[in-house]
Amino acid sequence: MPYVSIRVAGKLTKEQKQQIAQGVTDVIVKATSKPKEAVLLFIDEESPVNIAKGGVLIEDM
């Protein structure tokens, strides 16, 4: 049941997603002792035109 949502700018390779899924899950399981199979994780690849930092679109930075 730990739920994780990760939002990043731009595209990730499948290997990067596997690395994130495995690594983040392991950290949470180790810290919380929750069962590994209970961890549900979503990755969102966001377009830089849809993210802003300090009021400026990342695409415009």
Next chain:
Amino acid sequence: MPYVSIRVAGKLTKEQKQQIAQGVTDVIVKATSKPKEAVLLFIDEESPVNIAKGGVLIEDM
């Protein structure tokens, strides 16, 4: 004003989305007595390569 966000792996047909929208809204209205038109619901179809369970991408299961 009840807000509902539903994330599922893979694609849904329009009929499935209609079924979910209507059914989930009815359940919430019945349970909470909130006005039906106030219920705002979002459906996200997620790629199996962007979801992991127990550290493993659903696409790899």
Next chain:
Amino acid sequence: MPYVSIRVAGKLTKEQKQQIAQGVTDVIVKATSKPKEAVLLFIDEESPVNIAKGGVLIEDM
């Protein structure tokens, strides 16, 4: 793995939460044929001072 997040204004009784959890899960399972035990659902009871509709806090309506 269907993930559901439901945000409502004010407090709900445990019975209302049970009703929502069961009813919403059944609707999603029926519509998507996903396994019932895979449905993960979160309910958030929000204070009316933290929600606004049309720019007005619900507490001020």
Next chain:
Amino acid sequence: MPYVSIRVAGKLTKEQKQQIAQGVTDVIVKATSKPKEAVLLFIDEESPVNIAKGGVLIEDM
């Protein structure tokens, strides 16, 4: 660190996104005195077939 997530039905132009990013950030900075560069904002353009109001898909309205 203020995090803002904005979900709208349909497509927005880049100019609309710039207007939203800048305007929303300015409002939050003015109201909270948080540093402008700390404000992180995401915009999601949702398909009308994936949003429902009162149990009816916006596409069907």
Next chain:
Amino acid sequence: MPYVSIRVAGKLTKEQKQQIAQGVTDVIVKATSKPKEAVLLFIDEESPVNIAKGGVLIEDM
């Protein structure tokens, strides 16, 4: 139907929430021409011990 979720560290006064609700709603309505009463906005006041930047809890900064 624009949905806005705003997460900030620490407590806000009611006046700050009114300012945010009104200001953010006006920006979105002006940019998108969506009807004002359709804008649904949630504010979450998060404890600094529950937020981290660069791996460090804000409470520890």
Next chain:
Amino acid sequence: MPYVSIRVAGKLTKEQKQQIAQGVTDVIVKATSKPKEAVLLFIDEESPVNIAKGGVLIEDM
């Protein structure tokens, strides 16, 4: 700018939150090469009465 939201059932100690914040941030930075200070992470401790799995509240399990 990677944004991470983590929802868990029950309370965590500050040490567990530090462990999660540091560990998850390191995994994401290593996998994506994004700058460490750009990673913004939120932890939500959810009451077991507000989470359901398979239609059953975790509190009732």
